[in-house]
Amino acid sequence: MRHFKFLYIIFLLAFISCGSADTCKDAKGTISWLPYASTDKGQVCVDEGISSPTIDIACRELGGHWEGAPVNIHRATDGSTIGKNGFAISQSDSQVDIYAPDDLGILYGVYALLRNPELGRNGRVEDSPSYDLRLLNHWDNLDGTIERGYAGKSLWKWEGLPDSVSPRYEEYARANAAIGINGTVLNNVNASPKILSEEYLKKVAALADIFRPYGIKVYLSVNFASPMVLDSLPTADPLNPEVVKWWTDKADEIYSLIPDFGGFLVKANSEGQPGPMDFGRTHADGANMLAGALKPHDGVVMWRAFVYSPADADRAKQAYLEFQPLDGKFADNVIIQIKNGPVDFQPREPYSPLFGAMTATDGMAEFQITQEYLGHSNHLAYLAPMWTEFFDYVQPSSIKAVAGVANIGDDDNWTGHPLVQANWYAFGRLAWNPQLTSTQIADEWLSMALVDKAQTPEDVYESLLDMFDTSREAVVDYMMPLGLHHLFAFGHHYGPEPWCDVEGARPDWLPKYYHRADSTGLGFDRSPSGSNAVGQYPEPLRSQLASVETCPEEFLLWFHHVPWTHRMKSGNTLWEELCIAYQRGVEKVEEYRQTWEKAKPYIAPELYTDVETCLATQLKDAKWWRDACLQYFAQYSKMPIPAEIASEMRPLEELMKIHLPITNYESPTPALLDSLR
Ligand code: BDP
Numbered sequence: 001m002r003h004f005k006f007l008y009i010i011f012l013l014a015f016i017s018c019g020s021a022d023t024c025k026d027a028k029g030t031i032s033w034l035p036y037a038s039t040d041k042g043q044v045c046v047d048e049g050i051s052s053p054t055i056d057i058a059c060r061e062l063g064g065h066w067e068g069a070p071v072n073i074h075r076a077t078d079g080s081t082i083g084k085n086g087f088a089i090s091q092s093d094s095q096v097d098i099y100a101p102d103d104l105g106i107l108y109g110v111y112a113l114l115r116n117p118e119l120g121r122n123g124r125v126e127d128s129p130s131y132d133l134r135l136l137n138h139w140d141n142l143d144g145t146i147e148r149g150y151a152g153k154s155l156w157k158w159e160g161l162p163d164s165v166s167p168r169y170e171e172y173a174r175a176n177a178a179i180g181i182n183g184t185v186l187n188n189v190n191a192s193p194k195i196l197s198e199e200y201l202k203k204v205a206a207l208a209d210i211f212r213p214y215g216i217k218v219y220l221s222v223n224f225a226s227p228m229v230l231d232s233l234p235t236a237d238p239l240n241p242e243v244v245k246w247w248t249d250k251a252d253e254i255y256s257l258i259p260d261f262g263g264f265l266v267k268a269n270s271e272g273q274p275g276p277m278d279f280g281r282t283h284a285d286g287a288n289m290l291a292g293a294l295k296p297h298d299g300v301v302m303w304r305a306f307v308y309s310p311a312d313a314d315r316a317k318q319a320y321l322e323f324q325p326l327d328g329k330f331a332d333n334v335i336i337q338i339k340n341g342p343v344d345f346q347p348r349e350p351y352s353p354l355f356g357a358m359t360a361t362d363g364m365a366e367f368q369i370t371q372e373y374l375g376h377s378n379h380l381a382y383l384a385p386m387w388t389e390f391f392d393y394v395q396p397s398s399i400k401a402v403a404g405v406a407n408i409g410d411d412d413n414w415t416g417h418p419l420v421q422a423n424w425y426a427f428g429r430l431a432w433n434p435q436l437t438s439t440q441i442a443d444e445w446l447s448m449a450l451v452d453k454a455q456t457p458e459d460v461y462e463s464l465l466d467m468f469d470t471s472r473e474a475v476v477d478y479m480m481p482l483g484l485h486h487l488f489a490f491g492h493h494y495g496p497e498p499w500c501d502v503e504g505a506r507p508d509w510l511p512k513y514y515h516r517a518d519s520t521g522l523g524f525d526r527s528p529s530g531s532n533a534v535g536q537y538p539e540p541l542r543s544q545l546a547s548v549e550t551c552p553e554e555f556l557l558w559f560h561h562v563p564w565t566h567r568m569k570s571g572n573t574l575w576e577e578l579c580i581a582y583q584r585g586v587e588k589v590e591e592y593r594q595t596w597e598k599a600k601p602y603i604a605p606e607l608y609t610d611v612e613t614c615l616a617t618q619l620k621d622a623k624w625w626r627d628a629c630l631q632y633f634a635q636y637s638k639m640p641i642p643a644e645i646a647s648e649m650r651p652l653e654e655l656m657k658i659h660l661p662i663t664n665y666e667s668p669t670p671a672l673l674d675s676l677r
Helices: 021-025 053-065 103-115 167-177 198-214 226-231 241-257 283-297 315-326 384-393 421-432 438-450 458-479 511-515 541-546 553-559 574-602 605-637 670-676
Strands: 044-046 071-075 087-091 096-100 125-127 133-137 183-185 217-222 263-266 300-304 334-339 362-368 401-405
Touching: 044 053, 053 071, 053 103, 053 198, 071 103, 087 103, 096 103, 103 167, 133 421, 167 198, 198 217, 198 241, 226 241, 241 283, 263 283, 283 300, 283 315, 283 334, 315 334, 362 384, 384 421, 384 438, 384 458, 401 421, 421 438, 438 458, 458 574, 458 605, 541 553, 574 605, 605 670
Parallel strands: 044 071, 071 096, 133 183, 133 401, 183 217, 217 263, 263 300, 300 334, 334 362, 362 401
Antiparallel strands: 087 096, 087 125
């Protein structure tokens, strides 16, 4: 169908503007991938019949920030191949055309064009999101703290809402829309029932109103015992009619305030949270009851599979054991949210075998953007390589959605470490298109956020790119190489404590449970002769993982208890290889410091200094990890640490005395770390 064209030209002032692009790149409070510089030159022409608050934003962005030829905005015609929320762009010297089947697609097209002004120049480019749900999960508590948050306090200022509204709420929505994120779970999975009170729902509605034109739907984490806590029901049994009615009424109330509310995220019967099993029911009973309440409103339930109990032999098998038998028993608006790995967001984990094991149930991946286990906000760990590695094993089309635990707080720079806005960005880009490569995304981010690519010598740029791309592997090397995992200090998870023993603590919260170091070797035997966690993987991977000889070495100690003298592919023994890996990690960080110094002339001064400080801390931490782990394991291997490393090590007894006085809500400052070690 052809539209009758009604042309009008819009000249709009940028609604956020400041100086030149370069001064804004590193300005405090800015989002690195958003346009800030105001051009006031963008000319936009919208086909008749296309109008909405979302289109107004698209026009405002172009009006304020587009410097190229006039842009025509069209509704894609019925026969178009463009997917939901997708767009097509073509451009010549005299005009740019954006086509989309819906308004959000137009907005996404506009952001794609602003990100890459050449898009569509060499022929029409078509793009649409791979998943319908691309969500951030905030682990924000109602008191303003953030569980595992390292960028200050929560962005949500609950005391002031709904009347007082921070300008950052809209900037947050803009930042997310610009990378295709279309939903946000506002509160911690360890959910306070209070979030469902009338008082808080009004606050949530105020945020939803701000996010709506940017295509961001609001979701909430809910506490399964909410009916008992909020309204004194004697039970939260999902099959009890009063409980069912309570949730049905609650859903109606939510939708009366927020008509496009997305749905619930639920952590149930996990780490002490209440759930259906407290009442003798199953995960499916619980999820389906909530799904029933949301169904008339088109809401979804994201039910988490993060479950484990100390009674069982192997924590890595738990989620599969509990959930796989329930395959096919879930309502069609339930999605099982599964962490990428079977344990808990370690620097490297094999993928969770639950992916692909529930063929009659929708599943979604949960990644962690915040660096709970990767050096908090002190370490540079660019996480896209971890997530693309996941997609090397898990077919993108086998899951329905993706979620990322946000690394966002109210810090000036939003994400703590000055460079890890890149991880928020990378998550959004991969949620849109999991086929993108980590290097491609790093290249996009570096050239937008860090340096002016045209002005930066190629070797400097390449070194920066390499620093990003290898940084997660460096963390793996200096913390937990070759499949080691969970050697972290108890509670806050910053720094090494492979020796950790806390009286009365659950064994599966202690490092020894995972590394199993003894005089014969190192690693967790998950082969058929051990816990047989490998049995949960499909063939041929299962057999490959099952044998020490064929198991990929990066997962070796995850799946096997390996003799210290075992010959690795390199010809080195396991012990030698371990020493090499820890040292390689340290050297990599030394190299990053040199890269950073080389890049100094091309980096904004304040940013330069901030990152320099972080890298200095990262190097000290890397050595701390190396020294602690190698000396601790040497007690079992009885093998020597190479002299050149050993000579600069701090004695183990000293390292074992370091205890960081921090909680799950903070990252240690460099000064605190220096004072303790
Ligand atoms: C672990 C965190 C814990 C979270 C839990 C979860 O240590 O704070 O509550 O995961 O995902 O990674 O529920």
